[in-house]
Amino acid sequence: MAQRRMLSKRISQSKKVNRLPLKAQVVWTWTIPYLDDYGCYTGDSEDIKTEVFPKNKKISQRDIEKALGIEAEAGLIVWYSIGNGQLVQQYQNFDDFQTFKSDRPRLSEYPQYQPNNKDIIPVGNQKIPEGSLSKVKLREENLSKEKSKYMEFVFLTEEEHKKLVSKFGEEGTRKRIKALNDGIGSKGYKYKSHYHTILVWERTAKEKELAQNPPMRCGTSGCKKMGVQKRIDGTGQVYWLCEDHQIKPKPLPEGTPKPQMKSVPAAKPVDVNDARNRNRRALGVK
């Protein structure tokens, strides 16, 4: 990833950029320093949130996800899955905004969009004009893997399936494949990547759960810290206590032998002649 980028004024003059909603404009511009030399960067909203917007409370992961969709539709990026469920984005016409010194080779950190590679699948309906991307020798990735069918409608590569199992376990994976299979079967949903759909559904479910059960704050009045200890009061009501207010185990009763302290090695004598101490003395520091 580049540490800094020389950017052109053309960005703020671009009609396409100016037509974006404000949040998408922020997402689009703030991501630029993170792009590799071919204008590519992760297209995973969770990773972007963590890397680009760790301290920005006004831009949520959901905002980023939405912004990517809008940017892709506007033809500012291509947003694509690279076959193992990983999402990547590539800025279109990146070279117009960006000058490269010719004395250093360009670095590629992500597979670039390749229209003829069947494992590189654009998210949603994107129009990708020819010649809008950096012209480079495209990196051949070992992406080509046959997809197998799970239940009636779900297609996953062996690697995708393996990844799901390592994430959710055999049973959890089966449940999730079944949910997707039912969705496709009953509602006719169409998805380019079933693997990615399962991950997106998972994320949505988690967000929903978090919204319904917000992490609890400390129940001590006036304390705003997050609870770390779950307690139940006399009426069966659940409450939380923070690190400072949590209830610690009672001290041992009188007469219990104290655990033996390990002996501490004697402190090293101060070297009065070392350079630092000499300097301190010279300055009159006690």
Ligand SMILES: [Zn+2]
């Ligand atoms: Zn507290």
